[in-house]
Amino acid sequence: MSLWEHLKTALESILSTKLRTALTVLAVTIGVAAVVFLVAMGEGQRNQMTKMFEDMGANAIYVTSTSREVTGSRGKLTMQDVDALVDSKKAPSVGIVAPLYNKVLPVTYGNKKITISCIGATEEIGMIQNYPVEQGKFISRMDVDRRTSVAVLGYQAVIDLFNTENPLGKSIRVGGSQFQVIGVIEELGGRSGDSYVLIPLTTMQTRIGTEKTTSGHAVQTIAIQAVSTEKVGDAVAEVTSILRQRHRLREGEDNDFNVVNMTEILARMQETMAAFAMFLTFVGAIALIVGGIGIMNIMLVSVTERTREIGTRKAVGAKRRDIVNQFLIESALLSFFGGIVGLLVALGVTQLMGNLRLGNISIAPQVSPDIMIIALSVSAAVGLISGTYPAILAANLDPIECLRHE
Numbered sequence: 516m517s518l519w520e521h522l523k524t525a526l527e528s529i530l531s532t533k534l535r536t537a538l539t540v541l542a543v544t545i546g547v548a549a550v551v552f553l554v555a556m557g558e559g560q561r562n563q564m565t566k567m568f569e570d571m572g573a574n575a576i577y578v579t580s581t582s583r584e585v586t587g588s589r590g591k592l593t594m595q596d597v598d599a600l601v602d603s604k605k606a607p608s609v610g611i612v613a614p615l616y617n618k619v620l621p622v623t624y625g626n627k628k629i630t631i632s633c634i635g636a637t638e639e640i641g642m643i644q645n646y647p648v649e650q651g652k653f654i655s656r657m658d659v660d661r662r663t664s665v666a667v668l669g670y671q672a673v674i675d676l677f678n679t680e681n682p683l684g685k686s687i688r689v690g691g692s693q694f695q696v697i698g699v700i701e702e703l704g705g706r707s708g709d710s711y712v713l714i715p716l717t718t719m720q721t722r723i724g725t726e727k728t729t730s731g732h733a734v735q736t737i738a739i740q741a742v743s744t745e746k747v748g749d750a751v752a753e754v755t756s757i758l759r760q761r762h763r764l765r766e767g768e769d770n771d772f773n774v775v776n777m778t779e780i781l782a783r784m785q786e787t788m789a790a791f792a793m794f795l796t797f798v799g800a801i802a803l804i805v806g807g808i809g810i811m812n813i814m815l816v817s818v819t820e821r822t823r824e825i826g827t828r829k830a831v832g833a834k835r836r837d838i839v840n841q842f843l844i845e846s847a848l849l850s851f852f853g854g855i856v857g858l859l860v861a862l863g864v865t866q867l868m869g870n871l872r873l874g875n876i877s878i879a880p881q882v883s884p885d886i887m888i889i890a891l892s893v894s895a896a897v898g899l900i901s902g903t904y905p906a907i908l909a910a911n912l913d914p915i916e917c918l919r920h921e
Contacts, residue, residue, distance in 0.1 A: 522848075539809055546857065550802070551882060553799045575739065577738055581773060592614075600739065600758075612740075615735060635719030636714075636716055638656050666714050814846050838910040846901055851894060854891045
């Protein structure tokens with residue numbers, strides 16, 4: 516028999532038992548939909564986490580104070596620490612240094628009031644982290660030097676305070692002090708939910724107030740960009756050495772600060788997400804295997820029901836391979852149809868969940884063409900594997916016994 520005749524016969528057999536076919540296809544549909552959706556969720560989360568770390572700077576280093584309480588200036592990061600790191604002679608691998616101070620403060624505009632993160636920063640932070648300006652401009656060196664009362668708003672902060680109104684040039688109150696909005700940052704999503712206000716660090720120190728030490732104003736974080744990705748390790752070593760000397764830490768004594776290397780964190784995160792994606796795929800594969808068992812079961816029932824048909828076909832000259840091919844094509848079609856429906860279901864669910872958020876992180880499931888091709892191929896393979904035993908069983912039946920079968 517030709518392939519077309521096999522396909523035609525298989526379709527007729529499948530359509531002759533619509534309810535049983537639908538239930539069999541449903542099992543495969545659930546399996547494929549689970550595999551595709553779970554893999555898409557894992558891929559979407561991995562991409563979001565990768566984007567979040569890339570936004571914070573691919574070759575960035577972040578220095579923070581330890582959480583333990585330390586009196587005086589020791590154990591706290593200061594502007595003097597920042598100045599020491601800027602010195603290129605002591606830290607040739609350090610490119611850009613940006614001090615940061617963060618406070619959660621009430622921000623008001625008219626009768627609208629929100630409580631969000633207010634970040635005192637310098638213009639260098641825009642060179643280290645990804646802060647694409649959608650409207651207006653970013654904090655400048657002049658704003659920092661003159662302690663101007665200007666603010667740059669995150670995308671969500673603009674929506675919460677101004678809705679559809681243009682915020683540029685408007686006055687807001689941050690912690691009781693008045694600031695003029697000079698810029699709006701594009702929607703970033705992952706890093707902070709886009710709900711924040713950036714103001715000049717010097718303005719925060721003088722108008723809002725920051726923690727002070729015996730040697731001057733404290734900073735909470737020092738963001739550093741290495742001169743190149745290859746120099747990140749050298750920059751970490753230089754920063755650690757300089758700060759240990761400044762904080763008068765003896766040999767063997769623990770650091771009173773933390774140095775976070777974004778490159779290493781990103782690599783570890785990608786390894787973790789890869790393992791997570793593997794786990795999700797395994798869970799979905801179990802559902803697909805259950806669907807394959809369902810196909811094998813239904814094909815065994817089909818062999819029993821069509822025993823006389825098999826005997827008749829053998830009596831008129833059908834070969835063993837014709838019988839095998841017939842049942843393999845039927846099982847593959849059942850599985851393939853289930854795969855198509857499962858893929859459509861997974862695509863529909865991912866579209867509905869496109870704006871899903873977990874906390875401040877947006878999780879947008881991403882279905883790549885590779886996932887779709889693999890899912891359909893695997894579903895067809897499951898059908899072939901599941902139908903192999905029933906097909907061989909049917910091919911080995913004795914035609915005389917088949918014709919006697921009631």
